[in-house]
Amino acid sequence: MTSFTGYDIAFASGVALLLWIFYGAVWRLYLSPLSSFPGPKLAVLTLWYEFYYDVLKSGGGLYIWKIEELHKIYGIYTVPESQLTRAGPIIRINPYELHIADPDFYEQIYAGSNSPRDKYEWHQKAAQAHGAIGHTTDHKLHRVRKDALSPFFSKRSVKDREPNIKAKVNHLCTRVEEHYKAKKPVNLTVAYLAMCMDIITEYAFGEAYGLLDEEDFNVKWRDTILAIVKSVATITHLAWLPGVMRALPASLAQFLAPDVSQLLEYESRIRSQVQQVLTYTGIYTKTSSSRNPTIFEELRDSTKLPPAEKTLARLADEGNVLLIAASETPAKVLALITYHLLANPSKLQRLRTELATLTPSPDAATDYLPALAQLESLPYLTAVVREGLRLHNGITARSQRIAPHESLHYKHHVIPPGTPVSCISIFMHYNAAIFPSPLAFKPERWLNDDNDGDDDKLNKSQLEKYLVPFGKGTRSCLGYNLGLAELYLTLAAVVGRFEMRLFETDESDVRLERDWFIPQPRVGTRGVRVEVVGLRGRGDGSEGM
Numbered sequence: 001m002t003s004f005t006g007y008d009i010a011f012a013s014g015v016a017l018l019l020w021i022f023y024g025a026v027w028r029l030y031l032s033p034l035s036s037f038p039g040p041k042l043a044v045l046t047l048w049y050e051f052y053y054d055v056l057k058s059g060g061g062l063y064i065w066k067i068e069e070l071h072k073i074y075g076i077y078t079v080p081e082s083q084l085t086r087a088g089p090i091i092r093i094n095p096y097e098l099h100i101a102d103p104d105f106y107e108q109i110y111a112g113s114n115s116p117r118d119k120y121e122w123h124q125k126a127a128q129a130h131g132a133i134g135h136t137t138d139h140k141l142h143r144v145r146k147d148a149l150s151p152f153f154s155k156r157s158v159k160d161r162e163p164n165i166k167a168k169v170n171h172l173c174t175r176v177e178e179h180y181k182a183k184k185p186v187n188l189t190v191a192y193l194a195m196c197m198d199i200i201t202e203y204a205f206g207e208a209y210g211l212l213d214e215e216d217f218n219v220k221w222r223d224t225i226l227a228i229v230k231s232v233a234t235i236t237h238l239a240w241l242p243g244v245m246r247a248l249p250a251s252l253a254q255f256l257a258p259d260v261s262q263l264l265e266y267e268s269r270i271r272s273q274v275q276q277v278l279t280y281t282g283i284y285t286k287t288s289s290s291r292n293p294t295i296f297e298e299l300r301d302s303t304k305l306p307p308a309e310k311t312l313a314r315l316a317d318e319g320n321v322l323l324i325a326a327s328e329t330p331a332k333v334l335a336l337i338t339y340h341l342l343a344n345p346s347k348l349q350r351l352r353t354e355l356a357t358l359t360p361s362p363d364a365a366t367d368y369l370p371a372l373a374q375l376e377s378l379p380y381l382t383a384v385v386r387e388g389l390r391l392h393n394g395i396t397a398r399s400q401r402i403a404p405h406e407s408l409h410y411k412h413h414v415i416p417p418g419t420p421v422s423c424i425s426i427f428m429h430y431n432a433a434i435f436p437s438p439l440a441f442k443p444e445r446w447l448n449d450d451n452d453g454d455d456d457k458l459n460k461s462q463l464e465k466y467l468v469p470f471g472k473g474t475r476s477c478l479g480y481n482l483g484l485a486e487l488y489l490t491l492a493a494v495v496g497r498f499e500m501r502l503f504e505t506d507e508s509d510v511r512l513e514r515d516w517f518i519p520q521p522r523v524g525t526r527g528v529r530v531e532v533v534g535l536r537g538r539g540d541g542s543e544g545m
Contacts, residue, residue, distance in 0.1 A: 028095045033416045038074040039092030047237060050094050054233040054515070059523050061233065061514030064396055064424060067093055071101045090410055096122070097400060097420040103428040103466050105410055109401050109421050110473035116140075117473065120400040120420040123236060131317030133478070134325065139404075142475065148304040149318070150478050152203070152295050158481040159372065161203065165485055166369050168199050169493045171212050176498060180532035185503040188338055188494075189527025190217045193331035196486060197221065200326040204319065205273050206283055206294040222527075225328050227262040229516040232397075235260065270319040275312055295322075328518050329394055330483045334490055335528040336510040337388035340441035341495065342502050342530065347384075347443060348495065354380045355496050368493075375488040383443035385487050389469040390429045391441060394477055396515035398422035401475075425468045426512065426519070434458060434466050439511075499534035 004012075028044055029035060035044075043049040053063035074091045089101040097120070100109065111117055116139040124135040133149055136142040151157060158165075172195045179186045194211035202208040211218040234257075235241055245253045245260050254261040276282040277296045284297060296319065300310060308314075341348040355378070358370045375381060400420035408415040415421060430438040435445065448460055458466075470477035477483075494500075505528050514520040 032095070034092055034096070034098065034419065037090060037092040037098060037413070040070060040073075043070075043094055044092055045095065047094055051233075051237045055237065059514070060230070061516045061520065063233075064426070064515040067091075067099055067424065068101075068427065071099075090413060097398075097422070098415060099398065100410060100421060100423050101427050102410070102423070103431060103434060106423050106425075106428060106466075106468065107472060108408060108410075109423050110399075110468075110471055110475070111401075111403075113474050115406070116404065117401040117475065118404050119475070120402060123398070123400055123420070129317035129320050131311075131314035132321035133318065134321050135317075139474070144305070144309065145318075146474075146478065148299060148302050148309075149295075152298070153478045153480075153482055155481050158485050161482075162372050162485065162489075164202065165199055165482075165489055168195050168202075168208075168212065169369065169486075169489050171195070171198075172490070173493050173497055175212055175217070176494070176532060177535065180498070180535065185529050185531050187217070187219070187527050187529050189331065189335040189509075189529075190219050190222050192334040192490070193222050193225070193327055194218060195490070196327040196331045197323065199482075199486065200323055204295045204322060205277070206297075224262050224266060225324055226516075226520075227258065228266060228324065229328070229518050229520070231257075231260050231263050232517045267316070267320055270323065271312065271316040274316045274319055278310075278312055278315070324518075325477075326479050326482065329392075330486045332519065333388050333392045333483075333487060336392045337384060337487075337491060338494065338500075338530070339502070339505065339507070339510045339528045340388075340391075341384070342500060343507070344441065347441075351380055351384060351491075351495055354378050355492055369489055370492065372485055372488060375492050376484075379447060380443060381488065381491065383446035384491065385484065386446045386467060387441055387443045388487070390435065390467055391439075392469070392510075392512070393426050393429055393519055394469045394471065395517055396424065396426055396512070396519045397517045398424055399471065401473075425471070428466050428468065431466070434463070496537055497535065498532050499536055500530040500532050503529040503531045505529050 025045055029041065040049070050063050053066045054060050070091050070093065071089055091099055093099045108115075109117075118139050119135070119137045119142075121137045124130065124137055129135050130137075133142060133145040136145055172191060175191065176186055191212075194214070194217035198208035198210065198212050209218075209221075211221060241257065241260055242264065245257055245264060248256070250261070253264070274296060277284050277294070277300055280286050284294075296315060299305065299315060299318070302310075341351065358374050358378075400422040402420050403415075403417055405417055407417055408419075408421065429435065432438050446460055446463065470480040470483075504526075508522050509525045509528055510521055512519045513522050
């Protein structure tokens with residue numbers, strides 16, 4: 001009987017591994033259903049190509065720009081059947097995924113309820129929050145979760161919470177005024193984040209985190225969120241890492257992977273709060289009736305959710321994502337808009353002139369801000385908000401969609417069912433054919449109701465089709481009504497009350513440089529900092545104090 005030595009087994013295993021790698025390479029290059037799509041061979045062969053740009057190169061978050069470069073390389077190709085050269089903005093960006101840089105195909109990817117779309121499981125694992133609605137892969141389960149959560153962010157719900165939002169905006173202004181009196185610069189990037197976080201934590205859990213009350217608006221919290229979003233790309237490729245980190249002593253975990261360690265600390269805090277909600281402890285006792293019910297108390301008691309959807313793990317996932325999504329994004333948009341207004345005095349003055357047309361609030365003694373509905377009716381303020389959303393966008397992540405049961409048809413291509421496909425929205429927002437001078441802050445582009453006789457120029461209603469900061473389809477962002485309310489009310493208050501000038505801040509502090517899921521400027525930026533040089537009024541169009 002033949003016996004095998006350890007060497008024989010190792011040799012056979014090595015040969016088998018090499019054959020498996022060779023077969024995988026041949027399959028990906030020549031046999032895969034995606035093999036006919038153009039793209040770099042190295043990206044087709046391995047996910048490490050993407051890993052290099054999103055994790056290793058110059059601090060990571062750069063694959064978005066590599067994808068843009070690849071579209072320029074592979075955007076023109078010959079169609080064998082006709083030998084005609086056509087524009088082909090569809091490329092294969094890794095072994096499994098396609099990207100399409102065609103604004104007119106966006107709605108086919110991010111479709112409505114008649115065309116179900118799943119999310120890409122591999123990409124969603126990065127958030128370590130499969131229980132959150134934003135990271136739910138299956139479209140049927142997503143619908144269940146959406147039906148339970150969406151009422152809290154409806155137009156009506158946001159209107160009901162308008163006094164709460166205004167209270168936080170006024171609190172922000174009080175803190176900014178304190179900095180003015182102390183002759184200290186204000187970091188508005190951090191201050192806006194503190195305000196947005198206090199708004200959502202009060203709504204979600206009944207108590208604001210109180211970041212607005214802290215001396216520096218809790219700049220550490222800004223750093224924590226930055227570390228969390230930076231870790232997303234790493235965890236996408238190394239999904240086992242958080243599990244390993246959880247098993248290590250906290251001090252060692254912090255030393256080895258500080259970004260992931262901060263993510264785990266954040267998750268622990270949210271989990272503790274959700275645990276109190278589920279067990280009716282802390283401020284969530286059954287006898288407590290001195291405040292309005294919170295989002296998580298309502299989810300706990302919801303008849304729309306089965307018991308399996310009310311577990312600690314599931315609701316903690318929802319909280320993990322909700323708090324960051326509802327704070328980091330609107331805060332960054334506010335900082336970007338404030339920078340561009342201060343850098344463009346004529347635009348700032350035009351906005352102030354428009355705000356001055358509003359009548360004060362009926363309760364002007366305690367509520368200095370106009371009603372949200374009044375602000376939403378202002379054309380130039382609306383144009384400023386839209387332009388800020390265009391330049392910043394909600395997320396820069398690819399946000400892939402999968403058509404589970406149907407082939408998608410793009411020009412002469414047939415995309416097989418189950419294929420992850422994306423269209424990065426920032427490419428659409430920065431498309432010069434749609435938005436001339438795309439990197440410039442030009443609110444005026446949203447005021448043209450016609451094309452002024454220029455057939456190549458899109459009018460306002462046409463432009464709106466291509467503005468997708470909250471996504472489109474059944475999986476668009478639920479929080480857009482709350483986010484818009486924060487933008488309108490905060491801009492009216494800050495622009496109306498304070499004379500400011502930029503302090504050690506330039507465009508690099510707001511210009512998109514990295515895709516850390518949420519758009520990020522250059523590494524090392526301290527944010528948009530200003531000096532308050534005077535007090536104007538109360539944000540209601542009044543002058544003086």
